[in-house]
Amino acid sequence: MNTVLALSGVVVKELYRRKDFYVLLVLTALITLLLGSVQFFHDDKIIRYLKEIALLLIWISGLVIAVGTTARQIPAERENRTIFPLLAKPVTRAQVVIGKFAGCWFASGLALIVFYVFFGIVVGSRENHWPFGNYLQAFWLQWSMLAIVIGLVLLGSIVFAAPSSNATICLVCIIGILLLGKHLNTIALQQPKPLGTIVYTLYFLIPHLEWYDVRELVEFDQPLIPWAYCGLASLYAAAYTSMLLFATWFMFRRKALNV
Amino acid sequence: MKNGPAYLLLMLLVTACFSLATIVQPRADRWSQRGQDSVLKVLLGDGRRLFANHFFTKADIYFHSGYYPSIFDTAQPQRENHLASHEEEHDAHDDHEKEADFLGRPKDWVERFGRHFMITKHTHLENGNEREILPWLKLSAELDPQLIDTYTVAAYWLANRMHRIREAEDFLREGLRANPNSYEILFSLGRIYYENEHDAARARNVWELGLRRWNEQEPGKKEPDKLALEELTVNLARLEENEGNLDKAIAYLEMAKKVSPAPQNLEQQIHELKQKVAAHHPAA
Numbered sequence: 437m438n439t440v441l442a443l444s445g446v447v448v449k450e451l452y453r454r455k456d457f458y459v460l461l462v463l464t465a466l467i468t469l470l471l472g473s474v475q476f477f478h479d480d481k482i483i484r485y486l487k488e489i490a491l492l493l494i495w496i497s498g499l500v501i502a503v504g505t506t507a508r509q510i511p512a513e514r515e516n517r518t519i520f521p522l523l524a525k526p527v528t529r530a531q532v533v534i535g536k537f538a539g540c541w542f543a544s545g546l547a548l549i550v551f552y553v554f555f556g557i558v559v560g561s562r563e564n565h566w567p568f569g570n571y572l573q574a575f576w577l578q579w580s581m582l583a584i585v586i587g588l589v590l591l592g593s594i595v596f597a598a599p600s601s602n603a604t605i606c607l608v609c610i611i612g613i614l615l616l617g618k619h620l621n622t623i624a625l626q627q628p629k630p631l632g633t634i635v636y637t638l639y640f641l642i643p644h645l646e647w648y649d650v651r652e653l654v655e656f657d658q659p660l661i662p663w664a665y666c667g668l669a670s671l672y673a674a675a676y677t678s679m680l681l682f683a684t685w686f687m688f689r690r691k692a693l694n695v
Numbered sequence: 696m697k698n699g700p701a702y703l704l705l706m707l708l709v710t711a712c713f714s715l716a717t718i719v720q721p722r723a724d725r726w727s728q729r730g731q732d733s734v735l736k737v738l739l740g741d742g743r744r745l746f747a748n749h750f751f752t753k754a755d756i757y758f759h760s761g762y763y764p765s766i767f768d769t770a771q772p773q774r775e776n777h778l779a780s781h782e783e784e785h786d787a788h789d790d791h792e793k794e795a796d797f798l799g800r801p802k803d804w805v806e807r808f809g810r811h812f813m814i815t816k817h818t819h820l821e822n823g824n825e826r827e828i829l830p831w832l833k834l835s836a837e838l839d840p841q842l843i844d845t846y847t848v849a850a851y852w853l854a855n856r857m858h859r860i861r862e863a864e865d866f867l868r869e870g871l872r873a874n875p876n877s878y879e880i881l882f883s884l885g886r887i888y889y890e891n892e893h894d895a896a897r898a899r900n901v902w903e904l905g906l907r908r909w910n911e912q913e914p915g916k917k918e919p920d921k922l923a924l925e926e927l928t929v930n931l932a933r934l935e936e937n938e939g940n941l942d943k944a945i946a947y948l949e950m951a952k953k954v955s956p957a958p959q960n961l962e963q964q965i966h967e968l969k970q971k972v973a974a975h976h977p978a979a
Contacts (some may be wrong), residue, residue, distance in 0.1 A: 476830045477862040479855060481823075483756060485830040577812070618809055619767035621802050645803055647812045652761040658814060665811040 438545075439527055440535045446694045447509065448546065456504055457547050460497040464551065467493060469557055484655050485560050488618020490558065491651040494551045495578070499610065501547050506540040506589040507603040510688070519693050533590065533685045540586045540690030545579050569660045574650050576666065580673040581648035585610055588643075594687045610645060617646045643676045739838070747839030754831040754848075761814040764797040825856045836870070846870030847883045860891045875914065881905030882927055895934055902931050921954035931959075941972045 468490045476482055510532075513519040522532065560566045577601055588609070590604040607668045616623075620642075624635035647669055650661065705968055736743060756763040798815060801807035820827060832849040835842060853863035867884045874880060881901045889898035906927050913919035932947035945968050952961040 451713055474830075476825075476833050477859060477866070479826050479829065479859075482826050484827040493837055618806070619765065621806060622767045625802070640803075640805065645807060647809050650812050653812070656761045656814060657760075661811055665808070667810070669812070 439531045442540055443527075443532065443535025444539030447505065448543045449500070450539075451505060451543035451547065457501055460500060461547075461550060461554070464490070464493040464497055466552060468554075472558060472562065479632060480562075483559065485564070487555075487559055487655045488651070490555050490636055491574075491654060494548070494555060495649070495651065497551060498578060498582060499607070502540065502544045502585050503589050503607055503610075505538070505543055506586045506598040507593055509536045509540065509590070509605070510593045512597045514693055516656055523693075525593055525686060529688050530685050533681055533688055537586055537590055540590070541579075541583055543577075544586065548575055548579055553670075563680050565629070567654075570654050570658075573661055573666055574654050575671060577648040577650055581645050583677045584643045584645065584674050584680065585678040587684070591680050591684040591687070594684055594691060599630045609628050613642050613645045614649060617642055619643055636690065644672075648673070736838075743838040744842075745833045747842050747845070750831045750835040750838065751842065751845055754835070757828045757831060758820050760816075760818045760820060762817050764915040768797045771894075780967070789944075812896060823857065825852050828852060833866075836866075840870070840873035843870065843874060843877050843879050844872075847879050850883050850887065851853070852893050855885050860887060863887055863891075876903040876908050878908040878912070878923055878927065882923065882930070885930065889930070889934060895938055899931070899934055899938075902927055906931065924950050924954050936968065940969050940974070943966055945972070 468486065471489055472486050472695055513522065513532075519532075523529070552571055553634075556566065556568075585606070589602060589606045590608050593599065596602040596605065617639075619641035620635055624632045624639060626632075627635055652658075653661065741748065781859065796809070796817075801810060829849060829852070832845050834848070836845045837846075846869070850863040850867045853859045853866065864884065864887050867880055867887065868879045871877065871884065882905050885898040885905065886900040888894045888901065906924075909920070909924055911929060914925070928947045928951035934946040935941070935944040935947060945965055948961050948965045948968070952958045952965070955961050
């Protein structure tokens with residue numbers, strides 16, 4: 437456990453030493469504040485467009501941080517040959533995989549906390565209304581989704597040759613699932629038999645990341661999601677993440693470490 | 696003195712920049728027809744109309760508090776924007792409710808579970824929250840000033856639901872500057888003058904102008920906008936009746952009767968007005 441925590445600590449330190457997070461935070465803050473300063477029809481109570489844009493920026497930033505940080509972890513260790521002294525210590529490959537995952541996940545969580553605190557302050561100051569429960573659910577579900585994303589990118593970093601190709605392919609898949617994932621069953625039912633079955637199978641196989649996108653519920657001041665369903669969604673994310681981490685370890689176990 | 700050539704070069708560059716600016720500026724102005732178009736228009740060109748339509752739909756999505764079908768949820772193409780059909784809202788209420796049940800029963804457990812994380816209840820914005828649709832309408836108008844519905848819809852919500860008459864009028868005036876021949880905008884403007892500002896003279900002027908614009912543009916068309924003509928003439932008739940000009944009111948109702956889908960109702964009104972005229976001029 438200590439080994440895993442030590443490995444993850446390095447990744448978290450990497451987050452605040454690199455510029456990515458600060459650039460994304462400043463950009464999000466700048467765009468949000470700039471749009472917040474615009475008045476439509478002299479009405480300063482209009483807020484939902486701001487919530488929508490700020491949450492969209494948080495989602496984009498969260499994905500970029502998670503994918504960007506994760507994609508370079510194992511390839512960078514191999515390229516710099518630091519993987520050899522790391523594994524020469526009593527550290528197993530499974531611990532490396534779990535440590536890297538935990539580090540990336542904690543780093544993404546820290547970044548999300550900063551983003552959501554900013555979001556809460558900006559929206560709360562305009563709305564004079566603080567739905568902490570909704571923000572907590574939105575944060576937790578997004579963070580749970582990022583666990584699956586990080587697991588997927590970690591697996592990709594073993595499969596694909598370069599971090600850039602891994603990040604690009606993973607982002608395309610993730611955005612594809614977010615946009616089309618929930619509609620695949622409808623599409624499948626409209627297809628002729630063999631194709632329809634394939635699409636429906638794909639629908640059940642993919643991780644349903646769109647469940648975790650509850651931005652609309654926050655934007656339109658909807659009531660809280662029952663916590664039991666949040667728990668079930670977290671279990672679903674945990675199951676997919678475990679499966680992806682197992683696959684990563686399974687492939688990394690036999691992987692030659694020479695570049 | 697050692698820096699002399701550098702300063703000279705700097706001066707030369709500054710002069711060159713200034714000269715270039717005087718040459719480029721008039722050409723840059725010509726990119727836009729009137730030399731005062733927004734950066735968005737210059738950058739996006741005609742592609743901005745797509746975004747304008749998207750933002751207009753976005754306003755409708757907001758009006759339904761996010762409960763809105765995607766292109767996958769409905770096999771039929773998206774019908775008229777619900778914001779635009781606000782005037783027939785009571786008649787169309789039942790149809791709208793049926794249409795709103797686009798989700799249907801969940802097809803599998805994934806969909807059933809996923810519905811806990813999305814908006815599944817059909818509600819409309821109310822209690823002043825209608826204001827939330829305005830940024831998208833404003834943005835839509837910025838991107839495509841020729842999208843007439845944006846102005847009329849925004850003005851309707853501003854004037855009738857939010858009681859912001861001045862803003863509604865200003866926005867319609869903005870629309871009229873971009874679309875000087877629009878009888879729809881003139882009709883909406885007249886309605887604000889008549890119903891909100893109770894200024895019958897100004898309302899009459901803009902409605903009559905609207906009627907002229909309609910007559911200039913629509914009669915030659917294969918499918919003229921009969922609804923707009925009916926709205927203009929019926930409202931003009933109502934105005935003239937209230938102002939005591941019964942003959943004019945009858946004339947407008949006669950015009951409306953020709954294009955109305957329910958002429959018998961108008962015939963009844965004409966009959967009543969004729970009786971009033973007869974009562975005022977018994978000798979005739």
